[in-house]
Amino acid sequence: MKWLHRFHARGVFWRHYLRWAVLNVPYWIEPYILAVWTLFFVLLWKTGRRGVMANLKAILPGSTAMGNLFRTYRVFWNFAWTIDDKVRFKELRIVPDWEFVGREYIDRLYAEKGGAIILTAHMGNYDLGAHMFAAMSKRQIVMVRAPEIDPDTRRFEAELDDRTSAEALKIDFSTRANDLALDLLDALQRDEIIAVQGDRVTPGIASFPATLFGKQTELPSGPFALAMAARVPIYPVFIFRLGRRRYRLVVREPFEVIRTRDRSEAFAKAMAHWTAELEAAVRRAWFQWFYFEPFSQEPPR
Amino acid sequence: MNIVRGRADAHWLPARYNFAIFRLYGLVRMRFAKATPADVAMVVDRHQSAIENFTVGAWTTLTLAAFVVSVLVRTWALPFALVAAIPIALVLMHVPILTFGAVFMRRGNNLRMNSIVLILTMSGASLHFAGSTSWVRFAAWQFLAVLAINGIAAVVALVLQGPIERTAAAVGGIKSES
Secondary structure, three states, X not given: OHHHHHHOOOOHHHHHHHHHXXXXXXXXXXXXXXXXXXXXXHHHOHHHHHHHHHHHHHHOOOOOHHHHHHHHHHHHHHHHHHHHHHHHHHHHOOOOEEEEEOHHHHHHHHHOOOOEEEEEOOEOOHHHHHHHHHHHHOOOEEEEEOOOOOHHHHHHHHHHHHHHOOOOEEEEEOOOHHHHHHHHHHHHHOOOEEEEEXXXXXXXXXXXXXXXXXXEEEEEOHHHHHHHHHOOOEEEEEEEEEEOOEEEEEXXXXXXXXXXXXXXXXXXXXXXXXXXHHHHHHHHOHHHEOOOOOOOOOOOO | OEEEEEEHHHHHOHHHOOOHHHXXXXXXXXXXXXXXXXXXXXXXXXXXXXXXXXXXXXXHHHHHHHHHHHHHOOOOOHHHHHHHHHHHHHHXXXXXXXXXXXXXXXXXXXXXXXXXXXXXXXXXXXXXXXXXXXXXXHHHHHHHHXXXXXXXXXXXXXXXXXXXXXXXXXXXXXXXXX
């Protein structure tokens, strides 16, 4: 029954359906159609729903299961809009409105000699954000992300990226760890900007222990190792969805991973800085943290 | 696609609205809006307005839900019909979209065609229910009345095309970079 995988929440059927919907559902009925499909996925995708509810319990201590069920709907609703906006941009080149916060850091990032790392999270619309950066900075951006789990979905996304990505944006995958590290180092030496998501570890990538919302977890260590090796700053960047076709791009003060004798200490310091930024962003916009598995394996208190 | 940079009040640009009533509303709002400098990039696209899209969607869904209630109450108790009406209306909305989308799948972008088809289908249903003697005729007539008002607004918007374009040009919405 291999064909049934196509209909799983991460299966390729839904990617085709979303693309079809973007090209067929009139804009003025879209919010209500999305509301129906959001409910469908909240009810039927048990793993995703439970993952989000477990994370909400940690982010919002004292929250009730019933309250978190409604909050989960809000997370799924925002996710539906962001993937919808992403496909619309890719297929029809329609972009949303943008607000920019941290202009001094945005300008500093563009002017950075010797490359820089953008560290972001699975929040808002990171794909659109990377395209936006590529368009605004006129510099080559390499976006590193985890590949789709389902092989058919992975092929579909790769084909869509090849067909629609801007020239200034290159997409690479975090699974080919060793080769990728060298490629990225090379890219930084060519003054390119690397955009990486620093809130989720997928199989095959190096990690470092961290504490998030008081719980033990693992976060990717690659961005910090890269920043240390290439001696480039890390810019925390978050993209928040404000409403229909409206996003806010927030660039925070950059930090560096200082090379010392004790590599672990340097990493721990950088990781603490990053987790503080990530926690503040997620606490403010918990409804846009698209993390569908429990971020910590610690049992709930 | 045109983008206005640095002006938050570009939010009200008539060119960011699709239906004529909303275009005129945008023109009025823009006339009285103060220039608001902000670090923003506002897209000039006729489907950009959230308020317009949520309002038109709610209006059609609720009208269709009223038609559904009027049919269901023939066999169901009113409370059940009221509860079921909105989910059924939302499912019914899928029917023309799926049908025409499937028939014209090879065309790719069917957004405009499906929008016209949905409005025409709703108009047909409204004409059908407008002849009824029950309360549902009011729902049907209001739908047709709003369509007629939008038609009049379209004529007015056509006459005011000059001011609409000048408003966009004043904030850089016409000549700004694409």
